[in-house]
Amino acid sequence: QGLFEYGTLGGMHGNAARNMIPVKNYTTSTWTIDEEKWKKFGAEYIRETFPGRRNSCWACQIHHCDMITITEGPYAGEELEEPEYEQFASWASAIGQEDVASAMMLSKEVDQLGLENNEGGWVVGFAMECFERGLLTFGDTGGLDLSWGNAEGARLLLNLIAKRQGLGDVLADGVMRAAQAIGNGATDFAIHTLKGNTPRSHDHRNRWTEMFDTCVSNTSTLETWGGPIALGGTPPWNDLVAQNLRDKGAMMLEDSMVTCRFNTNMNVALLSRAVGAATGWDFSEAEGWQAGRRIVHLLRAFNVRHGVAGRALDRPSARYGSIPDAGSGKGVTLVAHWEEILDMYYRGMGWDEAGKPLPETLKTFELDNVVADLWGDA
Structure with a gap:
């Protein structure tokens, strides 16, 4: 209401x-x-x-x-x-x-x-x-x-x-x-990720799902919703990463369809039905998730190729990742677990330890033509 x-x-x-x-x-x-x-x-x-x-x-x-x-x-x-x-x-x-x-x-x-x-x-x-x-x-x-x-x-x-x-x-x-x-x-x-993008106008030190996603995102802002309400402001880091991986692709599918977040609410089943209704295709929910995640991997490949993604850059600046003086994050910081977080996230995405999409991952998402750009003749 x-x-x-x-x-x-x-x-x-x-x-x-x-x-x-x-x-x-x-x-x-x-x-x-x-x-x-x-x-x-x-x-x-x-x-x-x-x-x-x-x-x-x-x-x-x-x-x-x-x-x-x-x-x-x-x-x-x-x-x-x-x-x-x-x-x-x-x-x-x-x-x-x-x-x-x-x-x-x-x-x-x-x-x-x-x-x-x-x-x-x-x-x-x-x-x-x-x-x-x-x-x-x-x-x-x-x-x-x-x-x-x-x-x-x-x-x-x-x-x-x-x-x-x-x-x-x-x-x-x-x-x-x-x-x-x-x-x-x-x-x-200075508040930014090490890629240079800034967060939305929130204090992400008490909203860890968005701090993490902003840092690993390939779009310069949120790429994945990641359940900030369901998980709470400062959840266990492994729960945060797991939720991000589960939700990955929904926001990118919705953005590519140019619908309003407030109305379609990243509902992949509904969005997939809309694609089918508009095109006459038999477009399943599974294909909707596949399309959204394909976008994420393609964006990542582009950014890696141009030097604006990777382990050294997928992290917050000193002030952005600092410890707040109030709220659920008071006295703690997500940065303390950042290497473990990136390890879990990169594995879950099918990327190497530097954050680069692996050849088999790109092929799984029908991005065979991108493999040579990142990996040569692999």
């Missing part, structure tokens, strides 16, 4: 209760915010305060993506698409910004600039921590005040990034490369 009525607007309060919202570039797992300001990030307040009109996809019954108008604060009168959870997390807790209307403004700004909200939030949060630590000065920022929570500073910085001007030219390359360019220990608190 919550998703049906409000889309993902309940995500801020729901994820905060489990210490899963990103707070100030992972400097903490608890957002300390005035109670009245916090209420304004709730679904009911947003719907009651910011009038909108339905803007759903064709035939979709889920009530989200409304076109709304900001009615309070310095950005009153601006019209925009109602932000989803990840936009609110990116432009509120992730950068220490406590005004709901300002988060809406920043979400709109990112969309209009053609940037991506999750990566944008991580880049701005990283820059703000650099500014706090003195690694970036007013001279570096061109006079911009990048103190935590400065919405107007974030807006101006996003425009510099989009235009590759000043500091924006460095940050436009993403968190990992920006940290390497800034130096002076900046890599110690």
